[in-house]
Amino acid sequence: MGHSQVEKAATRARVLQLASRKVRTEGVTRLGIAELMNEAGLTHGGFYKHFASRDDLIAQAAAVALAEGTAKMERAANKNEQDARAGLIxxxxxxxxxxxxxxxxxxxxxxxxxxxxxxxxxxxYELQVRTYLELIEGLDDSEDARAEAMLTLSALVGAMLMSRAVTDQDFSEELLETVAERLKQRGAQASPVLA
Structure with a gap:
């Protein structure tokens, strides 16, 4: 790859990384191309050298944002050698x-x-849901591992969403702690597979 191609790839990756952070914090509807490119130190006109459209950028930025979570989830599961599912929670x-x-x-x-x-x-998004479900399911050797993985992932995502959405910090922390405690209690009833 030539020097200019390497620079173009690095610039594109930088814009995607910035966009992936922005869609996670601001959502996809608020992502402005001019603001994003300015923040990346580029001109608005340079956008089309890297992406076909705003929708193209959003789809790719969302894919980057979603995929980054897989490695984090795997590391989290490996933190607790005795109970990988509890470590992830x-x-x-x-x-x-x-x-x-x-x-x-x-x-x-x-x-x-x-x-x-x-x-x-x-x-x-669906691919990432399926990836997380497979990861969580792999931490459980019970007969209903898939159903438990669906319940666990739904509770994790729901509790995090609600904890961010409420204004009362004590209540927010209660949501996180209570859901974590209950999920781990459910998991203790099954025999987790060590990661």
Whole structure:
């Protein structure tokens, strides 16, 4: 790859990374191309050297945001050698995660937008849901591992969404702590597979 191609790829990656953070914090409808390009240190006109359209950028930025979560989920599951599922729950339902939507789980911030979308964005969202379900299911060797994975993922995403949406910080923390505690109690009834 020539020097200019390397620079173009690096610039594109930088814009995508910035856009992925913005869609997680502001949503897909508020993403402005001129503002994004300015923040990236580029001109608005340079946008079309990297992306076919705003929708193209949003679909790719959402895919980046969603995919970043896979490695985080895997690391979280590996933190607790005795109970990988509990490790994942403890790492996910934290104040730190709640307070950092720009780098947090994109399933939380992009769910409503994906539900209204018909494009590649919705496909990327579904792929990430399926990926997380497989990961969580793999931590459980019970007969109903898939159903438990669906319940766990739904509770994780829902608790995080609500904890970010309420104004009372004590209530927000109660949501995170209570859901984490109950999910771990359910998991203790099954035999988790060590990651």
């Amino acid at each position: 403890d790492a996910y339902l934290t104040k730190r995660h709640r307070d950092a939507p720009a780098t947090g789980c994109a399933l939380v911030s992009l769910g409503a937008s994906a539900g209204r979308d018909d494009s590649q964005f919705k496909d990327a």
